[in-house]
Amino acid sequence: MKRAALINRATLTSRGICAVLLLAALPSAPLLTSSAQNTEQVAKASLKVGDTAPDFTLLSDQWKTVKLSDFRGKKNVFLAVYVLAFTGG
């Protein structure tokens, strides 16, 4: 399932339809258990359709900086935030 999704994206990129950026995020928190007392807080208002996407500069796996604004006027960007990507699940 996960692999199929990644291949889909790779296919899309190779067709040049949009740039695909994947942000692999490993949570810095332990897995939450039902016994844990947790309160969820929203860090900031979520992004909505029609908003201007905040620019970002991030390091790629090739240690190159990737800026959202580099794609401005050139490519649509598909940004996937993939939590726990590098796990066996």
Add this chain to the structure above:
Amino acid sequence: MDSPAANAAFAKQINVKFPLLSDMNKKMLTAYGILKGYDVQSESYQWAQRANIVIDKNGIVQHVEEGDSAVNPNNALSVCTDLHKKQTAK
């Protein structure tokens, strides 16, 4: 957050051709509102939401999907395809 080195190992393992990015200082996750805070036994932790976001050529957000449904990229992919069709039709 995964470091660029961890992402490089992952990219090699699954053989992807697009960049895997690291948000080590959580700036982007915070700006996009997908970093959530949790308190577990009086300790605070921060955790990213799974999310698919499509941003068009003009930097405008065209699609946002957060949480478990964002595991499936198909909605975001169809937004990309529709955008591309609209842009090339002009």
